Amino acid sequence: MISIAIDGPAGAGKSTIARRVAQRLGYLYVDTGALYRAIALHMLREGTNPAVPEEVISRLDSVQVSLQYVEGEQQVLLDTENVSNSIRTPEVAAASSKVSAIPQVREFLLSLQRNLAKQNDVVMDGRDIGTVVLPNAQVKIFLTASLEERARRRWKELLEKGDADFNTVLADVKQRDEQDTTRAIAPLVQAPDAILVDTTGITLEQSIDRMLAVIHERLSQ
Template structure:
């Protein structure tokens, strides 16, 4: 039986993970956060102080895996659940750099494709529709203005004692956008056959509804 694959790409802070989770729950698909895989590799490299020249030879020791526990995706580094550890600003920036390394992308490529071959999935990332799942049944490019993405992130972090300023978050997002769009390997871009969904003026529920509509219009 053929599986159905939904690819959602877009820049950092566009709400891909949150929205994709909502949509996958409504549609009964498995949600795959590929960014979590790259963040986990970045955590592994950071924790072990691995130099760039040694990354390729060290990857097999990383032992990165996804597990679906009570319907939710959890990310493991060896036997450790690192799902929360990989969400810091430091690891976010490290992941942007790490994901540009061809050897890292090759290492994680088969993991992502295997999950998609075996399940109905909604998979989000930077190059899902262009590289990982070029034959996906539905491709969506989810975005929002840099200012709105920074505003959302600022509100999320506001209660934390070490919350960065809005300007720091905006600068960080603009820098990461540039890194993701200009890397040599699998740069962030909208696939030619992807549907553009801009959530700048939409809340989470409206954004999820817009994605569900695109999917249902495409596959019925």
């Protein structure tokens, strides 16, 4: 089985690009961030403070999160509910960053992620795929873009769903970067053997083509 690990900061376009790359390759796409968002959503619904590790850990046993694929599209299930849309809110994103810093939460999801890679050719994206989840992946890519570019992309996404303030989004993305890169457990870093792909100033299609070129070159070596 072939594993392609894609890491990078919030708003870099990992999910969109990784999904399209997986489709072009005929691989299974795994958005690991969605799993953490599902746990965060569960905690918020239960009234649990995601910033208090003890509270989160005490409720992990009540969480049942899984992935299913319908016509190749990933759907996230919380118990039996499809929460693929519910997890895409700023509130859940902020809570996700907090729960993902808890070692027990990361361990809770690790086997699920690794089993998917054992059973399928995968394109898996997240924050620590190449460094922790799939350290032996055949291809590792660190996907990034400038802070302003990433904030602008996220702002446009939110505008499609309603009103959004760019400066607020910019501050949120900057704070997420700080949380992700400084956490004690599995911080966001570029793996030593990962290839840097910067998509600042290029289109989505150009980003996909650049990723595919990197993947084909690495797999041919």
